[in-house]
Amino acid sequence: MDSAANLTAMRKRPALVMIALAPLIPQLLGSAFNIWYNAVIIAPLLTSSELKNRFLQTVIIYNLLVFPAGISLWLARVRSFSNALHQLQSGNDVETEVLNRLRRRLIHLPWFAAGICALAWFLCIPVFLISLLQVQGQLQSQLWWHLPISFCISGFISITHTIFLVELASHWGLFPAFFSGVRADRIPGMVTLSLRGRGILWAISASLCPIGSLLLLAFAPQAPGTNSQWFAVFIGTVGIAFGLCTALMISGLVARPIDHLRTAAESVSRGKLDITVPVARPDEFGLLLGEFNNMIRGLKEKEKLRQTFGLHVGERAAEQILKRDPGLSGVEEQITVMFVDMRSSTAQAAAMKPAEVVETLNDFFRVTVQAVEQHGGMVNKYLGDGFMALFGAGDSSIRHADQAVLAGRDILRALDKLNDQFETRGRKPIRIGIGLHTGPAIVGSIGSPQRLEFTAMGNTVNVASRVESLTKEVGRPLLLTAEVHSSLTIEFPLDKLPPQKVRGVEEPVTVFAWREDEERSTST
Numbered sequence: 001m002d003s004a005a006n007l008t009a010m011r012k013r014p015a016l017v018m019i020a021l022a023p024l025i026p027q028l029l030g031s032a033f034n035i036w037y038n039a040v041i042i043a044p045l046l047t048s049s050e051l052k053n054r055f056l057q058t059v060i061i062y063n064l065l066v067f068p069a070g071i072s073l074w075l076a077r078v079r080s081f082s083n084a085l086h087q088l089q090s091g092n093d094v095e096t097e098v099l100n101r102l103r104r105r106l107i108h109l110p111w112f113a114a115g116i117c118a119l120a121w122f123l124c125i126p127v128f129l130i131s132l133l134q135v136q137g138q139l140q141s142q143l144w145w146h147l148p149i150s151f152c153i154s155g156f157i158s159i160t161h162t163i164f165l166v167e168l169a170s171h172w173g174l175f176p177a178f179f180s181g182v183r184a185d186r187i188p189g190m191v192t193l194s195l196r197g198r199g200i201l202w203a204i205s206a207s208l209c210p211i212g213s214l215l216l217l218a219f220a221p222q223a224p225g226t227n228s229q230w231f232a233v234f235i236g237t238v239g240i241a242f243g244l245c246t247a248l249m250i251s252g253l254v255a256r257p258i259d260h261l262r263t264a265a266e267s268v269s270r271g272k273l274d275i276t277v278p279v280a281r282p283d284e285f286g287l288l289l290g291e292f293n294n295m296i297r298g299l300k301e302k303e304k305l306r307q308t309f310g311l312h313v314g315e316r317a318a319e320q321i322l323k324r325d326p327g328l329s330g331v332e333e334q335i336t337v338m339f340v341d342m343r344s345s346t347a348q349a350a351a352m353k354p355a356e357v358v359e360t361l362n363d364f365f366r367v368t369v370q371a372v373e374q375h376g377g378m379v380n381k382y383l384g385d386g387f388m389a390l391f392g393a394g395d396s397s398i399r400h401a402d403q404a405v406l407a408g409r410d411i412l413r414a415l416d417k418l419n420d421q422f423e424t425r426g427r428k429p430i431r432i433g434i435g436l437h438t439g440p441a442i443v444g445s446i447g448s449p450q451r452l453e454f455t456a457m458g459n460t461v462n463v464a465s466r467v468e469s470l471t472k473e474v475g476r477p478l479l480l481t482a483e484v485h486s487s488l489t490i491e492f493p494l495d496k497l498p499p500q501k502v503r504g505v506e507e508p509v510t511v512f513a514w515r516e517d518e519e520r521s522t523s524t
Contacts, residue, residue, distance in 0.1 A: 015173030022165040030158030037150040121155030184282040192282040330444025336404040339468035341386035343431035371410035375403040401487035435468025436480035478514035
């Protein structure tokens with residue numbers, strides 16, 4: 001078993017024990033404050049031995065009756081999770097109705113503990129006053145103030161810290177098992193402690209208890225033998241200590257999910273989507289973290305769609321489509337259009353096996369598409385054994401004419417290397433024709449509302465296609481029009497050819513041919 005499994009196993013064993021002991025420390029703190037308060041403030045107000053004996057008897061009897069009953073209720077509630085926890089840890093299924101009931105009970109566990117504490121502490125006020133009234137003689141008026149103050153401050157200290165500690169222990173020990181793969185914030189019929197509620201409890205524990213006690217003591221009759229200044233210092237020190245303890249517990253309940261969320265957000269901002277935030281929280285953080293996970297899943301799906309979409313239409317085309325309105329629309333842009341076509345592909349295919357034809361085409365498209373995309377081009381569509389590419393679509397800042405010619409040059413060079421490989425395998429070399437033309441075109445989506453195609457339309461596209469066909473007649477693999485040539489900012493080895501008659505164009509078209517590889521013939 002690895003270290004992570006060992007840590008999980010160690011956590012499973014003391015989970016119920018930790019939760020059962022969670023209210024112990026708050027009760028001890030509240031009792032310590034109550035004992036001190038009674039010794040310093042209450043004892044001098046018990047002016048007769050009968051009152052002192054009755055007070056001591058009431059303390060003993062009350063603790064023997066009430067607190068064991070409260071402990072029994074608490075342990076029974078904690079024990080109710082034992083069987084289901086064992087089943088879940090063993091990988092067994094628990095009946096849905098039973099599991100949902102236990103989940104609600106687990107979410108409400110801090111309230112249950114707080115209710116027991118509140119009943120045990122606040123019941124002291126009427127019980128002790130009634131018990132002391134049974135003693136003959138009149139009680140001092142200060143007792144009617146200080147006795148409730150003692151139990152109220154002690155009770156608030158115990159209740160607030162019990163809520164926080166039980167919540168921390170249950171989140172640590174039981175929530176991972178009971179809410180594995182389930183959103184705790186979507187459990188029906190639950191009442192959870194909100195972030196505002198935690199702030200109120202923190203105010204009660206850190207501010208209201210010490211400050212309220214000082215205000216009450218200021219209005220209450222002074223007990224004999226009490227130094228008000230030292231007493232105020234003690235109350236302030238206790239308030240600061242409890243405030244710090246409460247702040248530490250709240251940081252565990254509030255800061256931890258925020259840390260998880262911040263870490264996940266930083267990962268997403270870097271493009272890392274393989275992250276999941278723990279969401280076993282029934283409060284606002286559960287909702288926030290759960291929806292953050294939904295957002296990550298949505299981003300994963302969109303990224304998968306974008307990648308898959310890009311494989312079919314080209315990465316740059318996919319980016320342009322996703323940026324634009326996917327409806328039936330288009331924008332006129334000044335672009336350079338490239339047409340690439342294989343020569344003698346029909347005759348070669350007839351002499352090859354189908355698998356060899358597919359392999360040849362894949363090799364051809366691999367090197368040619370790579371050259372286009374390296375220079376910012378967008379392979380818009382495949383045309384059997386060729387394709388159409390756009391340069392400058394969606395990005396008018398690039399020098400698309402230069403990039404198109406550079407891409408054409410790299411295609412010819414890549415094809416030379418590919419033909420060398422074909423020669424070693426006994427295959428015939430591939431001959432191609434490349435035609436380039438620059439001009440305005442409508443770039444956007446066309447088709448029906450049910451099926452669209454992102455493409456470029458207009459005379460510029462038609463002329464580029466015709467120029468590619470012209471490579472067969474002039475015997476040069478790469479031709480570009482005068483419009484492309486006039487847009488160039490880089491000097492290329494080009495030869496100006498006589499004006500050529502192009503089908504569909506009234507006036508002869510001036511074209512330029514790539515000089516470097518002019519010995520390569522494109523004739524059929």
